[in-house]
Amino acid sequence: MKYRVIPVTAFEQNCSLAWCEHSMRGVLIDPGGEAERLLAAAEHEGVTLERILLTHGHVDHVSAAREIADRLGIPLEGPQAEDEFLFRALPNQCEMFGFPMTEPFLPDRWLEDGESVSFGEVTLKVIHTPGHTPGHIVFHDPASQVAFVGDVLFQGSIGRTDFPRGDMRALLDSIRTKLWPLGDVTFIPGHGPISTFAEERRSNPYVGDGR
DSSP: OEEEEEEETTTTEEEEEEEOTTTOEEEEEOOOSOHHHHHHHHHHHTOEEEEEEOSOOOHHHHTTHHHHHHHHTOOEEOSOGGGHHHHHTHHHHHHHHTOOOOOOOOOSBOOOTTOEEEETTEEEEEEEOOSSSTTOEEEEETTTTEEEEETSEETTEEOOOOSTTOOHHHHHHHIIIIIGGGOSOEEEESBSOOEEHHHHHHHOTTTSTTO
16 A cells, blocks of 8 residues: 555645555545645546545544545545534534535445455555544554554644543543554554654653553
């Protein structure tokens, strides 16, 4: 699997373009805005998009998702169904964060823990990681040991839990019981630089092994 991280909007949200280098079939993960820029990136890399994947329902991660999916006629999948309330409240989220208006929509398919999604010869495993939101999921590629973690974990930090239905205890449990056992995985967070689970276990002041 190859990938390219494309920060979008004033929130600098990391949208990931991931693809199978043999078939050049791929996905966009968390297209939070700037649809034209994301489509141009896929075209530049020679990637044919097969689906849109979402880690959770916050507007800065989903704002361009329905537009791109409908334009290309491809499915929109994820997160887990507990985030449905966030998709129905997208206009309220936009007003709260000063985001351009996004009409409510629902994914074509909710994803559950243990399921998988494929593009070309790549298969991503779905891991339900509640805490930042109740339906948050992570996409993990065991073959390349890369994970797309949304807003669960960051370099030197963790996701916020002060949004509706956030849960700090659940977030810490998700990281420690769902992510750490995966080993030394490289992860792409929803914002900021790429890191590894091993480095965060060593040094993260919120969830490192020394806590």
